Structures are given as structure tokens and as C-alpha cells.
Amino acid sequence: MSKQQNVIIIGAGLCGSLLALRMGQRGYRVSVFEMRPDLRKVDISAGRSINLAFSDRGNKAMKLVGLEDKAQALSIPMHGRMIHDKEGNTFQSNYSGRTHEYINSISRGDLNSLLLNEAERHENVNIYFNKKCKSVDFENTSALFKDYETKLEFTENADIIIATDGAGSALRKSYFLGKKFLFSFSQDYLSHGYKELSILPTKSGDYKTHKNALHIWPRGDFMLIALPNLDGSFTVTLFLSYSEGEYNFDNLTTPERVETFFHKEFPDALELMPNLTQDFFENPTAALGTVKCSPWHYKGNTLLMGDAAHAIVPFYGQGMNAAFEDVVEFDAILDDHEGDWQTVFERYENHRKKDTDAIADLALDNFLEMRDHVAHPVFQEKRKIEMALEKEFPTKYSSKYSLVTFNENIGYQEAMLKGRAQDKAILSLLKNQSITPSENLNSILKKVQQETENILNLNSAF
Amino acid sequence: MSKQQNVIIIGAGLCGSLLALRMGQRGYRVSVFEMRPDLRKVDISAGRSINLAFSDRGNKAMKLVGLEDKAQALSIPMHGRMIHDKEGNTFQSNYSGRTHEYINSISRGDLNSLLLNEAERHENVNIYFNKKCKSVDFENTSALFKDYETKLEFTENADIIIATDGAGSALRKSYFLGKKFLFSFSQDYLSHGYKELSILPTKSGDYKTHKNALHIWPRGDFMLIALPNLDGSFTVTLFLSYSEGEYNFDNLTTPERVETFFHKEFPDALELMPNLTQDFFENPTAALGTVKCSPWHYKGNTLLMGDAAHAIVPFYGQGMNAAFEDVVEFDAILDDHEGDWQTVFERYENHRKKDTDAIADLALDNFLEMRDHVAHPVFQEKRKIEMALEKEFPTKYSSKYSLVTFNENIGYQEAMLKGRAQDKAILSLLKNQSITPSENLNSILKKVQQETENILNLNSAF
Structure with missing residues (x-):
């Protein structure tokens, strides 16, 4: 087997550009085809989230390709959730009782540019923009593209094709429509959509509110969040039902009504957003969906990766981290089976x-948690206990959030099963008054561990 | 609003012909278009299951249209599972501790013919065969058909169109490809397929094995089942992986290998099946899939019903019963909102x-239960306790199976939540030796109810 093999990557987003870089480092001849213009030259942020939560699983990938420091330079630490109530009161709920565990706000565009620049430093990596994949012949390992500049169509062949072309993947569509094999597939939309807004910097370029937190205005059926950017601004996202409730995207049709809604629900945010109604009517409303499918690969010819294989809702801040972890896992399997693509693809899937199924489900859970539960007293009591346990027993206790976000050496599934059982255990112990927040922490830890064990055993009975 | 409204029904299978009959009884002008030939004139059983498990939810629909007696005349009671081990030993596990609770084997063709005949007795109902629906214009409430006889295409308009055209529904495909609204959709295939075989009657026309049971040969990763037919034969179905395990559909390629497999795994069945290898190589191997989607309707124009909206795997014997129950539920909502199709469709969904989501999940659960769990001692102990409870406390206890199958006045979701909690409760109590089979039944009932309550509460914490 020769490293002179040709690899086509469809899509030069975060996952595709990282994969191109890694495959370039491994010596493959890599051709990347991206339907959009080069984001280093043209502003194409419209419709996609501007900043992202970057955490330990994503960072593991940066370490793999030697970019940890450069990624860190783009990152703004967020130590916890800053929760805003309707009266404008705030309180912070940290992500972990261990001070070195926090997440980061990072610009999608800056991170993508970094990866594209690093990938292009390799002579064996070529990236072509404005080339849209229309379909993939997975039997013959070739892809049909349309060049948006010349308007001409052309076909490319390779030894393997990996599609990292996102939730609307052309390869996935070819699998689905091809009907050559049993293809399990799901797309599930929430009844909520989202819209991006902004809090601009002060005139002197400072942050208008606390910089190092993920701000949340939880309101039960809807919520607003804000993440900081390097330039002093915040990107604000409104998550709201399309058609249900008193205020929804379908009926927020005038500037007056939008102002009234924000005045009633998010008064302290409104004060920081003189540009609210302009943003609101200029920016698109986008859908929130989960995509799962199987198989990801066809023989040893083609493979789906990143959002193309498993698009998730954004509420755990793990979409990009999961896509990056895909590349880390794929790379590890290449170490063991390089030369046999069918085995590599099978083992990888x-x-x-x-x-990736687990993080999809966790992300849906967190939608409820963020917009609703974080504002409840019993949830806050639970978080307090978990913070205390993490602080007192840093090597013995990790909350579900910590397991998912900061424990990159265990998989999402394991994190989900253990984390959910712990959540149930603590809530049940609090409900039955079997533990109290003032109790000795050692005693609480033992009870939580025992009850978690019971729940896990009950779940595995049959 | 006038009953002179035109209703198009796409598909004259079990759900479509029942719906046509009911809408005909209500006075609508009904046109049914079916892509297959008239099954009363041509044998078209190939590839679809020949007999079905008919139980209380299906029977409720027969009562609604006044066909309970005629359906009963086609039915063969099956009081329980007859389980066959590898040595050919059998034992029967009843479906309920109440003797009036049993399921029935019924011929798909006979039942469909009955419904078609009854529907056609109404002057306002017309059924057209060999007319395949190619697509539906759900904005304009019209459908495009191809006539298989004349080869010509034609378009039909109506006030509403209801698609009962099964798992491969043309309307559902139009929703999916139309991209006019957010359409959540999933198709999930099992890695197992199925193949129909047969046990023919004796020369004198008698049944070769016990008539009034659903026979199961559970083998962990695969299984064989058999249901009786009125003519003395049994329809036998093999559920087996396509590609995994020592024996699978991909590698059962010669008569010798098929004989060897049956000789090793199903020796007592093999003795009754001299026609095995002929059946095996003449009959197709079919896939097992679950389809879910939402929304089912578009405005007040079009609606999916039956398998077109929610195809499920066959392991709970509820596919046809669920489709029939659809018609019962739809009819009840029509009673309240007739004249406003948008409201009818919305309320119905x-x-x-x-x-229907719940029965889809229950059917997948039962795949594991039938092929694997029924053969385990702890499962058999649990069933024994449940039988005793149902017998001793006929109004106080119903197993999950009873809740799903014999309690047509509660929904599948309620049956699932309560039934799963009960299963967990009994298994956990047995595991912890908190109950023993010899214990006083009153005491067992109290403990099971208490533990079930605990589990349901734990599940609803948050």
C-alpha cells in the first residue's frame, strides 16, 4: 500500500479541513472540494453559528495536529453559565468544581482559517473552492461536482472519498436515493428554531457584560444565550418556537412586537442591544435538527464523517468537538489498519x-436543561452538591457535564450512561430527603455512588 | 359542509380498505387507488406476510364497522407461545392468566378481501386496481397516478387525500422530497431479515403440530416462528441476520447448508418441513424496518395513515392492529370535528x-424478548408470577403484554410506560430475592405495585 493514494474530501468546513490537514500530515495526496467561496477571502458567516464552544475533545484533536497553542490563542475561557432572571438578577453556575475545567468561546471562521492555512502548507494537499458536490458514485468511488465559477460539471475519481459536507451531505443523499443497500436514516427537527443577534462592544472596545461566561436567559419554553468574541462583542442566540406560545418566530413580525417581547422577557439583555430589531429582521431564522444514519461507509470506497454522519442540536456545545473527535478516532484506527480501507471504515463506524448517537441524545437533553431546569431550585441544589463533590474529591467524582465535556478519554456513551444515572440518583436522594446540602460530603459521595450503582444495575437487568 | 365531499384513499391494503369502508359508511364519496391487482382475483401474496396476529385493538375496529363476527370466522385462537428448545422439547407460555385473553392467527388475504367486499357494497365507494400513485401535490390536493394496464398517467383531485400506501408511501416521499416544511423522518432497518416457509397439512388435512399456539424456536441471535392457517398448514417465518453469525442469509446458499442449519437448530421443525429447501430458495428474503415521521398531514389537504405514517417490525403482532386502531381514533375525532379537516388532521396526529411511536419501540423490545429472553429461566419465572397475578387478581394486574394486546381502551404509550416499569420491578425484586415464586400472591402483588410506583416516580423525577 502506498501513501501515494488519492483521497477526496468533500467539504472544507471544520471537520473537512482538520481531516485534510491530518491526512496531509500522514502523506496522502488529498484533494478537498468545497462548495462555498474561501472564507479567508469572503465573509460567508450568514446562517451558521458565528462562535462555538470549544472544549477538551476538540482540543485533543488540536494536540494531534500540533495546533493546541494556536487554537488556544483564539479561545476565550467561559468558566460557567451566567444565569439571568426576568428581573435582571444574575448568578453564576460553574461548569466544574475543578478550576482547570472550563469551556471556550471560539470563532468558527478563525478556527476554520487556521486549519485551512495549516492544511495548505502541505504540498500534497489541495483545496478547491466554489465546487459543489452533486452526487457520489459510491460503487466506482467517483464524485460529480459543479463549478460555480465556470458553471461546468466535472467528475473526480479517487482511491477513497470522505464526505465532511455537513448536515445536507451529498454522499449521504446518494446513499439514501441509491437504494443499493439498507440505509437507516433519520432527520428530526425541533419545533424551535434559532436566530443570531449581537451585543456590540462599548465605544472603547470593552465587553458590555461579564466576558468569561456563557450567558443564559432561561425562560422555560424558550431562551436566549450569549457567547463572547475576541473583539469585545457577544454573539447572542434566541431559541424560540416557530409557532407555539404567546411569542414565536411566526408572530414576531414587527419591530414593536420584538421590542415588547424582549422588554418583558430579557430586559437586561435589551439594554445592551440597541441594534436588536435591525439584527432580528436582517438575520435568518434557522432550523434545529438531528441527523443519524448507518452505514456510514460503502465497502472500502466512501465514508461519511462529522455532521454528514451525525448532525446534532447545539445545546451541549459538542457539535464541533464531536466532529474533531471523529478525526482523532479515525486516525487511531488508521494506525492499526492502514492499507485496508474496508477494515478501517468498518472498525471506525x-x-x-x-x-455519536449518545451525544445526539445528550444534546437534546440539554435543550430542556438549559431553557428550563437550570432555573429550578432543585436543579440548583443538585449543581451545588456536584460542585462541592468535584472540588472535594477531584479524582472521585465528575458530573455528567464534566464526563461529557472534560473527560476526553472516555466515550460519549459511557459518559451518558453514568452521567444520567448520577443525575437520577442525586435528584431521587434529594427528593426523598436522604441527603441534605449541609450533610458531610463524604457521606453524600457514598450515598450518591451507591444509588448510581443501583440505578445502573436496574437498567441492565435484562 | 357536505358529505358529498370527495376523498381519495391511496392504497387498498388492510388499512386503506377499512378506511374506505368506514368513510363510505359515513357517506363520503370515496375513490381508492391501489397499485396491485385485485387480490380477490390474483394471488399476490409474494413477499408480504401471509398471516397476522389479530387481537383486541384490531377487533375494536371490526366492531366499529360491524364485521366482528365475520372476522372471527376467519380467526384461529392462539392462547400462548409454544416454545421449542434445541432438543425438540416444548412448553407453553400463555399470553395471559385470564382465559378470555388470547390472540388470533388470521389470513391477510382473507381479511383484506372481506374489507374490500364490504367497502364495495357502498355505492359511494369505488376501488381502482393497477393504479400506482407516483406523487402527490399536497398544496393542491391532487395525486398523479400511472395506470399499469393502459400505461397512461393521470391526475385526480379531491377535497382530501389520505395515503394508506404502506412503508414505501408515495405521499410520504412527496413530503420528504418537497422540502416545503420541516419534515422529521426516520427509517431504521434491523441487521436481520426474514423469510417465509411453511409446514403443510397432513395428507388428511390436519395440523402437524399443536394448532392453537404461536410456535417459537428461540435461539438467541435468530429464531423461527409458526402461525396456523385455516387449511391445516402453518406459515413459518425465519428471522436471521443477513451477514453475522455462523449461519446467516448471505451464506445459506445451498440446500445442504440450509438442511444442516435446520438439523442443528430446529430439528423438530425440520421433521415437519420436507418442503424446506424448496420454500427457502423460492421465497424472497425481506427486510425489517421501522418508519416514523412528522407531520403526518399537510394543512387540511393530505394525511398519512397506517404503515405509511408508522411502519413497525412484526414482533409484537401489532402492525395491523395499530393500523386498524388508527381508523378507530380518526373516526372518533371526526365525530367531534367533522367539517374542519385541518382541525381533524391536527387533533388526530x-x-x-x-x-404509534410507543408501539414501534415495543415491537423492537419484543424482538429481543422473543428470540432470546423467553428461553431464560429468570424470564420464565417472571412470566409464571405474572400469570398467577393475572389469574388471582384479574381486575388488578395486567402484564405489559396484556396492557398492549388486550387493553384496547388504554393507549400504547400508557401501556408501554406502565408495562416496562412492571417488568423492571419484577426482575429487580427477583434478583434481590425480595420475592420468591412460592410467596403469598397478595404479598407479591403489593411489592410489585410498590416497586413499579417507585420506578415510575424515579423516571418522572424532572
Whole structure:
């Protein structure tokens, strides 16, 4: 087997550009085809989230390709959730009782540019923009593209094709429509959509509110969040039902009504957003969906990766981290089976799918948690206990959030099963008054561990 | 609003012909278009299951249209599972501790013919065969058909169109490809397929094995089942992986290998099946899939019903019963909102979807239960306790199976939540030796109820 093999990557987003870089480092001849213009030259942010939560699983990938420091330079630490109530009161709920565990706000565009620049430093990597994949002939390992500049169509062949072309993947569509094999597939939309807004910097370029937190205005059926950017601004996102409730995207049709809604629900945010109604009517409303499918690969010819294989809702801040972890896991399997693509693809999917299914489900859970539960007293009591346990027993206790976000050496599935059982255990113990927040922490830890064990055993009975 | 409204029904299978009959009884002008030939004139059984398990939810629909007696005349009671081990030993596990609770084997063709005949007795109902629906214009409430006889295409308009055209529904495909609204959709295939075989009658026309049972040969990763037919034969179905395990559909390629497999795994069945290898190589191997989607309707124009909206795997014997129950539920909502199709469709989906989602999940659960768990000692102990409870406390206890199959006045979702909690409760109590089979039944009932309550509460914490 020769490293002179040709690899086509469809899509030069975060996952595709990281994969191109890694495959370039491994010596493959890599051709990347991206339908959009080069984001280093043209502003094409419209419709996609501007900043992202970057955490330990994503960072593991940066370490793999030697970019940890450069990624860190783009990152703004967020130590916890800053929760805003309707009266404008705030309180912070940290992500972990261990001070070195936090997440980061990072610009999608800056991170993508970094990866594209690093990938292009390799002579064996070429990236072509404005080339849209229309379909993939997975039997013959070739892809049909349309060049948006010349308007001409052309076909490219390779030894393997990996599609990292996102939730609307052309390869996935070819699998689905091809009907050559049993293709399990799901797309599930929430009844909520989202819209991006902004809090601009002060005139002197400072942040208008606390910089190092993920701000949340939880309101039960809807919520607003804000993440900081390097330039002093915040990107604000409104998550709201399309058609249900008193205020929804379908009926927020005038500037007056939008102002009234924000005045009633998010008064302290409104004060920081003189540009609210302009943003609101200029920016698109986008859908929130989950995509799962199987198989990801066809023989040893083609493979889906990143959002193309498993698009998730954004509420755990794990979409990009999961896509980056895909590349890390794929790379590890290449170490063991390089030269046999069918085995590489099979092992990769067998190993990986359970974890991407789990993060999809966790992300849906967190939608409820963020917009609703974080504002409840019993949830806050639970978080307090968990913070205390993490602080007192840093090597013995990790909350579900910590397991998912900061424990990159266990898979998402394991994190989900253990984390959910712990959540149930603490809530049940609090409900039955079997533990109290003032109790000795050692005693609380023992009870939580025992009850977690019971729940896990009950779940595995049959 | 006038009953002179035109209703198009796409598909004259079990759900479509029942719906046509009911809408005909209500006075609508009904046109049914079916892509297959008239099954009363041509044998078209190939590839679809020949007999079905008919139980209380299906029977409720027969009562609604006044066909209970005629359906009963086609039915063969099956009081329980007859389980066959590898040595050919058998033992029967009843479906309920109440003797009036049993399921029935019924011929798909006979039942469909009955419904078609009854529907056609109404002057306002017309059924057209060999007319395949190619697509539906759900904005304009019209459908495009191809006539298989004349080869010509034609378009039909109506006030409403209801698609009962099964798992491969043309309307559902039009929703999916139309991209006019957010359409959540999933198709999930099992890695197992199925193949139909047969046990023919004796020369004198008698049954070769016990008539009034659903026979199961559970073998962990695969299984064989058999249901009786009125003519003395049994329809036998092999459920087996396509590609995994020592024996699978991909590698059962010669008569010798098929004989060897049956000789090793199903020796007592093999003795009754001299026609095995002929059946095996003449009959197709078919896939097993679950389809879910939402929304089912578009405005007040079009609606999916039956398998077109929610195809499920066959392991709970509820596919046809669920489709029939669709018609019962739809009819009840028509009683309240006749004249306003948008409201009828909305209320129907809001009310019904949680239940069809539940039966889809229950059917997947039962795949594991039938092929594997029924053969385990702890499962058999649990069933014995449940039988005793149902017998001793006929109004106080119903197993999950009873709740799903014999309690047509509660929905599938309620049956699932309660039934699963009960299963967990009994298994956990047995595991911890908190109950023993010899214990006083009153005491067992109290403990099971208490533990079930605990589990349901734990599940609803948050």
C-alpha cells in the first residue's frame, strides 16, 4: 500500500479541513472540494453559528495536529453559565468544581482559517473552492461536482472519498436515493428554531457584560444565550418556537412586537442591544435538527464523517468537538489498519457510532436543561452538591457535564450512561430527603455512588 | 359542509380498505387507488406476510364497522407461545392468566378481501386496481397516478387525500422530497431479515403440530416462528441476520447448508418441513424496518395513515392492529370535528403519534424478548408470577403484554410506560430475592405495585 493514494474530501468546513490537514500530515495526496467561496477571502458567516464552544475533545484533536497553542490563542475561557432572571438578577453556575475545567468561546471562521492555512502548507494537499458536490458514485468511488465559477460539471475519481459536507451531505443523499443497500436514516427537527443577534462592544472596545461566561436567559419554553468574541462583542442566540406560545418566530413580525417581547422577557439583555430589531429582521431564522444514519461507509470506497454522519442540536456545545473527535478516532484506527480501507471504515463506524448517537441524545437533553431546569431550585441544589463533590474529591467524582465535556478519554456513551444515572440518583436522594446540602460530603459521595450503582444495575437487568 | 365531499384513499391494503369502508359508511364519496391487482382475483401474496396476529385493538375496529363476527370466522385462537428448545422439547407460555385473553392467527388475504367486499357494497365507494400513485401535490390536493394496464398517467383531485400506501408511501416521499416544511423522518432497518416457509397439512388435512399456539424456536441471535392457517398448514417465518453469525442469509446458499442449519437448530421443525429447501430458495428474503415521521398531514389537504405514517417490525403482532386502531381514533375525532379537516388532521396526529411511536419501540423490545429472553429461566419465572397475578387478581394486574394486546381502551404509550416499569420491578425484586415464586400472591402483588410506583416516580423525577 502506498501513501501515494488519492483521497477526496468533500467539504472544507471544520471537520473537512482538520481531516485534510491530518491526512496531509500522514502523506496522502488529498484533494478537498468545497462548495462555498474561501472564507479567508469572503465573509460567508450568514446562517451558521458565528462562535462555538470549544472544549477538551476538540482540543485533543488540536494536540494531534500540533495546533493546541494556536487554537488556544483564539479561545476565550467561559468558566460557567451566567444565569439571568426576568428581573435582571444574575448568578453564576460553574461548569466544574475543578478550576482547570472550563469551556471556550471560539470563532468558527478563525478556527476554520487556521486549519485551512495549516492544511495548505502541505504540498500534497489541495483545496478547491466554489465546487459543489452533486452526487457520489459510491460503487466506482467517483464524485460529480459543479463549478460555480465556470458553471461546468466535472467528475473526480479517487482511491477513497470522505464526505465532511455537513448536515445536507451529498454522499449521504446518494446513499439514501441509491437504494443499493439498507440505509437507516433519520432527520428530526425541533419545533424551535434559532436566530443570531449581537451585543456590540462599548465605544472603547470593552465587553458590555461579564466576558468569561456563557450567558443564559432561561425562560422555560424558550431562551436566549450569549457567547463572547475576541473583539469585545457577544454573539447572542434566541431559541424560540416557530409557532407555539404567546411569542414565536411566526408572530414576531414587527419591530414593536420584538421590542415588547424582549422588554418583558430579557430586559437586561435589551439594554445592551440597541441594534436588536435591525439584527432580528436582517438575520435568518434557522432550523434545529438531528441527523443519524448507518452505514456510514460503502465497502472500502466512501465514508461519511462529522455532521454528514451525525448532525446534532447545539445545546451541549459538542457539535464541533464531536466532529474533531471523529478525526482523532479515525486516525487511531488508521494506525492499526492502514492499507485496508474496508477494515478501517468498518472498525471506525463500529467503534464510533454508539458515541455519536449518545451525544445526539445528550444534546437534546440539554435543550430542556438549559431553557428550563437550570432555573429550578432543585436543579440548583443538585449543581451545588456536584460542585462541592468535584472540588472535594477531584479524582472521585465528575458530573455528567464534566464526563461529557472534560473527560476526553472516555466515550460519549459511557459518559451518558453514568452521567444520567448520577443525575437520577442525586435528584431521587434529594427528593426523598436522604441527603441534605449541609450533610458531610463524604457521606453524600457514598450515598450518591451507591444509588448510581443501583440505578445502573436496574437498567441492565435484562 | 357536505358529505358529498370527495376523498381519495391511496392504497387498498388492510388499512386503506377499512378506511374506505368506514368513510363510505359515513357517506363520503370515496375513490381508492391501489397499485396491485385485485387480490380477490390474483394471488399476490409474494413477499408480504401471509398471516397476522389479530387481537383486541384490531377487533375494536371490526366492531366499529360491524364485521366482528365475520372476522372471527376467519380467526384461529392462539392462547400462548409454544416454545421449542434445541432438543425438540416444548412448553407453553400463555399470553395471559385470564382465559378470555388470547390472540388470533388470521389470513391477510382473507381479511383484506372481506374489507374490500364490504367497502364495495357502498355505492359511494369505488376501488381502482393497477393504479400506482407516483406523487402527490399536497398544496393542491391532487395525486398523479400511472395506470399499469393502459400505461397512461393521470391526475385526480379531491377535497382530501389520505395515503394508506404502506412503508414505501408515495405521499410520504412527496413530503420528504418537497422540502416545503420541516419534515422529521426516520427509517431504521434491523441487521436481520426474514423469510417465509411453511409446514403443510397432513395428507388428511390436519395440523402437524399443536394448532392453537404461536410456535417459537428461540435461539438467541435468530429464531423461527409458526402461525396456523385455516387449511391445516402453518406459515413459518425465519428471522436471521443477513451477514453475522455462523449461519446467516448471505451464506445459506445451498440446500445442504440450509438442511444442516435446520438439523442443528430446529430439528423438530425440520421433521415437519420436507418442503424446506424448496420454500427457502423460492421465497424472497425481506427486510425489517421501522418508519416514523412528522407531520403526518399537510394543512387540511393530505394525511398519512397506517404503515405509511408508522411502519413497525412484526414482533409484537401489532402492525395491523395499530393500523386498524388508527381508523378507530380518526373516526372518533371526526365525530367531534367533522367539517374542519385541518382541525381533524391536527387533533388526530397530536392524539395518535405518541402511541404509534410507543408501539414501534415495543415491537423492537419484543424482538429481543422473543428470540432470546423467553428461553431464560429468570424470564420464565417472571412470566409464571405474572400469570398467577393475572389469574388471582384479574381486575388488578395486567402484564405489559396484556396492557398492549388486550387493553384496547388504554393507549400504547400508557401501556408501554406502565408495562416496562412492571417488568423492571419484577426482575429487580427477583434478583434481590425480595420475592420468591412460592410467596403469598397478595404479598407479591403489593411489592410489585410498590416497586413499579417507585420506578415510575424515579423516571418522572424532572
